[in-house]
Amino acid sequence: MPESDAQHLTFKLVYYGPAQSGKTTNLLRLHDLLAPELKGEVMTMETKDDRTLFFDLLPLGFRAPSGLLIKFRLFTVPGQVAHDGTRKAVLSRADGVVFVADADRAQETNNGESFQSLAANCARVGLDFEHLPMVVQFNKCDLPSAVPEAEIRERWSAAPWPLVFAIALTGQGVETSFELLIRTVYRNFCQKLKLQSEHGLSEDAFVAGALGKST
Amino acid sequence: MTRGFDREWQLDELLDAASQEKIGPALSALLGGDFALTDQAGKALWGQPSPEARREALILELEPVGYLLSSSATPAALSAARQLMQNLLRAQVRFKMASTLHLESVAEDFESLKREHARLSESEARYKALSGELEARVKKQVGELEERQQMLYEAEKLASVGQLAAGMAHEINNPLGFVRSNLTTFEKYLGKFGELKTHPGPLAEGWQALDLDFILEDGIDLLHDSAKGMERIARIVADLKAFSNVDRASQEYADLNNCLREAVSMVEARIPPGIQFRLDLLPLPGIVCLPGHINQLFFNVIRNAVLAIADSGRPGEVKISSEADETGIHIRIHDTGVGMTAEQIGHAFEPFYTTRPVGSGVGLGLATARNVVQAHSGRISLDSQPDAGTTVSLFFPTPP
Numbered sequence: 001m002p003e004s005d006a007q008h009l010t011f012k013l014v015y016y017g018p019a020q021s022g023k024t025t026n027l028l029r030l031h032d033l034l035a036p037e038l039k040g041e042v043m044t045m046e047t048k049d050d051r052t053l054f055f056d057l058l059p060l061g062f063r064a065p066s067g068l069l070i071k072f073r074l075f076t077v078p079g080q081v082a083h084d085g086t087r088k089a090v091l092s093r094a095d096g097v098v099f100v101a102d103a104d105r106a107q108e109t110n111n112g113e114s115f116q117s118l119a120a121n122c123a124r125v126g127l128d129f130e131h132l133p134m135v136v137q138f139n140k141c142d143l144p145s146a147v148p149e150a151e152i153r154e155r156w157s158a159a160p161w162p163l164v165f166a167i168a169l170t171g172q173g174v175e176t177s178f179e180l181l182i183r184t185v186y187r188n189f190c191q192k193l194k195l196q197s198e199h200g201l202s203e204d205a206f207v208a209g210a211l212g213k214s215t
Numbered sequence: 216m217t218r219g220f221d222r223e224w225q226l227d228e229l230l231d232a233a234s235q236e237k238i239g240p241a242l243s244a245l246l247g248g249d250f251a252l253t254d255q256a257g258k259a260l261w262g263q264p265s266p267e268a269r270r271e272a273l274i275l276e277l278e279p280v281g282y283l284l285s286s287s288a289t290p291a292a293l294s295a296a297r298q299l300m301q302n303l304l305r306a307q308v309r310f311k312m313a314s315t316l317h318l319e320s321v322a323e324d325f326e327s328l329k330r331e332h333a334r335l336s337e338s339e340a341r342y343k344a345l346s347g348e349l350e351a352r353v354k355k356q357v358g359e360l361e362e363r364q365q366m367l368y369e370a371e372k373l374a375s376v377g378q379l380a381a382g383m384a385h386e387i388n389n390p391l392g393f394v395r396s397n398l399t400t401f402e403k404y405l406g407k408f409g410e411l412k413t414h415p416g417p418l419a420e421g422w423q424a425l426d427l428d429f430i431l432e433d434g435i436d437l438l439h440d441s442a443k444g445m446e447r448i449a450r451i452v453a454d455l456k457a458f459s460n461v462d463r464a465s466q467e468y469a470d471l472n473n474c475l476r477e478a479v480s481m482v483e484a485r486i487p488p489g490i491q492f493r494l495d496l497l498p499l500p501g502i503v504c505l506p507g508h509i510n511q512l513f514f515n516v517i518r519n520a521v522l523a524i525a526d527s528g529r530p531g532e533v534k535i536s537s538e539a540d541e542t543g544i545h546i547r548i549h550d551t552g553v554g555m556t557a558e559q560i561g562h563a564f565e566p567f568y569t570t571r572p573v574g575s576g577v578g579l580g581l582a583t584a585r586n587v588v589q590a591h592s593g594r595i596s597l598d599s600q601p602d603a604g605t606t607v608s609l610f611f612p613t614p615p
């Protein structure tokens with residue numbers, strides 16, 4: 001459930017996935033691509049070999065017609081297997097997840113293990129994995145060794161989550177992933193948070209506010 | 216409001232009193248004397264905000280967490296001070312988030328370890344139980360193997376004893392036959408010889424003088440004794456043959472109750488007085504068996520029962536009962552005779568072991584009995600009290 005008081009509503013969105021799949025790159029590109037009313041700096045906590053040790057954070061925000069300030073705090077988790085405790089702590093209280101998989105065929109096992117750990121950690125931190133708003137992004141589709149889109153679609157055909165094929169390096173698919181996620185988030189919380197009824201926010205307005213452009 | 220690393224940090228959390236004491240005077244000096252710091256709601260943390268003061272917001276993420284105020288500073292100086300403070304606060308918030316997250320993740324790892332530990336303890340307990348179970352099973356199987364081994368050994372022993380017995384019986388039967396027939400002939404000859412006494416002639420005097428009356432009479436007695444001895448030998452040989460015959464003959468479908476009745480009627484023919492039979496036979500399923508051997512088995516056991524009562528010198532009863540359950544057929548032959556000591560029971564199934572005086576039997580009764588039972592995959596056991604009686608329990612499995 002998002003944190004809220006009379007003037008604020010904060011959604012925590014988490015970019016989860018195996019190490020080096022492009023989570024940090026997603027945040028960096030979003031920072032460049034999006035132009036919401038309020039946009040903070042990307043705060044990265046990286047070790048010198050460029051692997052995220054703790055997390056990255058990108059804050060975004062816009063004001064609803066009612067005056068409510070809606071904030072999004074986008075986090076990434078460390079992908080390395082050793083950081084499972086940190087992953088759990090970052091994942092807890094998440095309102096939505098973008099699972100960033102690495103399309104490189106050599107990374108299939110890592111993707112699988114990471115996805116398993118997401119499901120397991122959701123249970124541990126008290127998130128309902130079944131109903132958690134989620135988008136699955138296959139990144140690095142530019143790689144020659146990337147698994148073809150058709151094959152991935154075929155394999156994920158039974159899964160309920162939207163699939164996005166991305167090249168985070170160039171920004172392709174990054175915004176779409178974010179947009180699809182916040183649409184699901186909106187539908188998930190619209191009723192509970194009276195987004196439409198009290199704050200005058202339609203789904204499209206919500207998305208437009210978050211992206212900083214009319215959709 | 217959660218206390219997680221990802222909360223939105225307040226200014227007074229990031230700048231504790233000690234840091235305020237250091238920063239306050241420094242900024243005052245830099246900003247020309249007047250300086251105040253408030254939180255986002257306007258509450259002063261350092262200095263006194265004057266109403267005409269210039270104000271700069273301190274922003275970490277999206278919204279101000281507090282304000283810098285000064286009436287003495289130039290706009291450029293105040294803006295530079297804001298940059299300085301923001302950098303300081305951002306470094307501080309990174310440190311706070313990182314250290315709080317570190318604590319949370321250590322706690323999480325600790326929780327995982329505890330869960331892992333609980334799982335390990337549980338599986339250790341399971342394995343302990345399993346290993347105990349396995350040990351018991353192994354013990355049981357070793358026991359079974361040892362028992363089988365013993366049975367095989369006994370069976371081999373019996374087989375070789377059986378062969379020896381068969382050979383002996385065969386060898387003894389020949390001389391036995393002609394000695395018996397010679398004895399009969401010789402008795403006839405003696406009769407002829409006795410006619411000398413009444414034969415007219417001078418021999419009668421010599422008869423008297425040599426007391427041939429006595430010799431003739433005693434000679435016939437001796438022959439009768441010898442014939443009895445021969446009979447006994449013949450019986451022993453017959454027992455030996457029966458004993459050695461166990462693995463031969465053909466299988467038939469039979470009702471064990473009929474076998475029991477036949478054996479009883481055979482024993483009853485030469486039963487001493489004062490011994491009663493009581494039969495308590497419930498319907499039994501037919502089984503495939505060697506009826507000749509089964510008869511022999513029942514005959515031996517029942518005859519033993521009768522002899523045990525005779526040995527006690529009291530009247531008594533042989534009680535024979537049979538019944539079937541889903542596993543097989545149970546037969547019990549109980550007598551009220553002399554009974555056996557524990558030591559006697561221990562030896563009872565050994566061939567040539569007998570408690571009777573030498574000469575009254577070869578002691579093959581129970582050994583044969585067990586041979587027969589084992590050939591039918593059955594079990595035989597003895598339960599006895601000296602002077603109270605003996606119960607022989609037999610079990611024959613029926614196919615499921």
Ligand SMILES: Nc1nc2c(ncn2[C@@H]2O[C@H](COP(=O)(O)OP(=O)(O)O)[C@@H](O)[C@H]2O)c(=O)[nH]1
Pocket residue numbers: 017018019020021022023024025026050051052076079139140141142143166167168169170
């Ligand atoms: N070829 C290719 N490389 C990418 C793409 N996205 C990210 N990378 C590279 O993959 C590496 C890991 O990216 P990063 O965002 O740090 O991954 P993270 O560990 O998930 O945060 C970096 O060297 C990126 O430049 C992509 O779409 N295509």
Ligand SMILES: [Mg+2]
Pocket residue numbers: 023024025051052076
């Ligand atoms: Mg990273």
